[in-house]
Amino acid sequence: MPRWEPDARGRLERAALELTRERAFDEISVSDITARAGLKERTFYRYFADKREVFFAGQDELAEIFRTTIAGAPAGAAPLELVTAALIAAEPVLRERREFGRERNQLLAEHRGLAERELSKLAILADTMAAALRRCGVAEPTATLAADAGITVFKVAYERWIDDDNHRDLPVLVRDVAEAFGTIVCETPAASTH
Amino acid sequence: MPRWEPDARGRLERAALELTRERAFDEISVSDITARAGLKERTFYRYFADKREVFFAGQDELAEIFRTTIAGAPAGAAPLELVTAALIAAEPVLRERREFGRERNQLLAEHRGLAERELSKLAILADTMAAALRRCGVAEPTATLAADAGITVFKVAYERWIDDDNHRDLPVLVRDVAEAFGTIVCETPAASTH
Numbered sequence: 001m002p003r004w005e006p007d008a009r010g011r012l013e014r015a016a017l018e019l020t021r022e023r024a025f026d027e028i029s030v031s032d033i034t035a036r037a038g039l040k041e042r043t044f045y046r047y048f049a050d051k052r053e054v055f056f057a058g059q060d061e062l063a064e065i066f067r068t069t070i071a072g073a074p075a076g077a078a079p080l081e082l083v084t085a086a087l088i089a090a091e092p093v094l095r096e097r098r099e100f101g102r103e104r105n106q107l108l109a110e111h112r113g114l115a116e117r118e119l120s121k122l123a124i125l126a127d128t129m130a131a132a133l134r135r136c137g138v139a140e141p142t143a144t145l146a147a148d149a150g151i152t153v154f155k156v157a158y159e160r161w162i163d164d165d166n167h168r169d170l171p172v173l174v175r176d177v178a179e180a181f182g183t184i185v186c187e188t189p190a191a192s193t194h
Numbered sequence: 195m196p197r198w199e200p201d202a203r204g205r206l207e208r209a210a211l212e213l214t215r216e217r218a219f220d221e222i223s224v225s226d227i228t229a230r231a232g233l234k235e236r237t238f239y240r241y242f243a244d245k246r247e248v249f250f251a252g253q254d255e256l257a258e259i260f261r262t263t264i265a266g267a268p269a270g271a272a273p274l275e276l277v278t279a280a281l282i283a284a285e286p287v288l289r290e291r292r293e294f295g296r297e298r299n300q301l302l303a304e305h306r307g308l309a310e311r312e313l314s315k316l317a318i319l320a321d322t323m324a325a326a327l328r329r330c331g332v333a334e335p336t337a338t339l340a341a342d343a344g345i346t347v348f349k350v351a352y353e354r355w356i357d358d359d360n361h362r363d364l365p366v367l368v369r370d371v372a373e374a375f376g377t378i379v380c381e382t383p384a385a386s387t388h
Contacts (some may be wrong), residue, residue: 075382076381076382077381077382078378078379078380078381078382079377079378079379079380079382080378080379081379082382112314115314116310116311116313116314117310119310119313119314119317120306120309120310120313123313133382136382137382137383138382138383141350141371141374142374142377142378144346144350145343145346145347145350145371145374145375145377145378146378148342148343148346149339149342149343149346149378152338152339152342152343153339156335156338156339177335177339180335180336180339181339181378181379182379183273183336183339184272184273184274184336184339184340184343184375185272185273185274185275185375185376186272186273187270187271187272188269188270188271188272188273188276188327188330188331188332189331189332189333
């Protein structure tokens with residue numbers, strides 16, 4: 001029987017990120033990660049299906065926050081408001097991991113395989129939100145459109161937030177970006193010509 | 195010097211899809227695909243960077259249609275209208291490949307690696323649209339929000355369209371789904387309780 005390892009998931013995640021400062025992700029093996037974390041290789045596979053998954057450890061927690069926030073919202077709120085509230089509810093978890101998130105985002109920008117995995121994780125989060133919206137009585141395609149819109153808002157707001165020069169809080173950024181959704185149906189200004 | 199092969203890309207694409215009817219994608223090699231297509235293996239790598247890419251041969255053509263449609267639109271159109279027009283402009287290309295598209299979509303649903311690649315291709319198309327919108331004078335985050343909204347509309351409308359029982363034209367479906375965007379800011383009906 002495997003022993004229970006306190007915070008094994010977090011230790012593996014941190015060890016993996018630490019190793020990516022030393023060499024390319026493709027040159028790091030699962031056994032390198034477990035060795036750095038002081039754990040056994042089979043412990044890794046108890047938590048993660050493959051090497052890439054180590055950078056998506058927070059996914060389930062986010063999904064749970066999105067689900068419960070949408071389910072618990074007062075009746076009558078607009079779908080875009082519901083997904084905005086869900087994103088804002090995730091702020092404490094994200095704030096706690098802001099430094100990690102910044103470094104992780106850089107890594108994703110440099111590694112196609114990780115970037116693809118990130119997109120598939122965001123698609124799962126969108127599906128989670130769409131399902132929660134349908135349970136609140138939101139019909140299709142509105143539920144899917146609102147959930148995807150929520151994920152776009154999340155991506156844009158999150159990138160602005162982890163930017164070093166940006167000192168605004170994530171909820172403020174989320175609200176600003178979500179409000180800009182109204183502008184996609186407004187007239188386009190004439191492009192400046194040179 | 196490699197000889198020019200007429201429609202080599204199309205032959206490779208069709209050969210690959212044909213092989214997936216016989217066995218799993220992971221059990222098909224690039225040399226299996228080229229053999230089936232009656233071409234040499236190095237011809238494959240002139241067109242595609244890796245095995246998965248064979249199912250994304252139409253990507254550049256779509257990007258070009260999106261780019262030119264947005265650039266050529268009359269001034270003053272709303273960003274969501276611009277991306278909707280771009281999707282509708284792609285209809286002839288998509289109609290020509292409807293049967294292929296249906297089979298391909300089934301394959302993507304069954305293969306995680308291909309589904310991830312599809313998401314990254316859709317993200318590139320969204321970036322293409324956002325860049326075209328910015329060149330028309332659309333500011334950020336509106337350009338990104340409208341482009342992502344366009345891709346969501348595309349996904350939902352395309353899935354409805356390739357559905358066997360659906361006899362509506364793609365442009366009609368695109369317009370219907372795009373119009374539903376207005377509903378994401380409307381009040382949610384109370385969920386029925388059981």
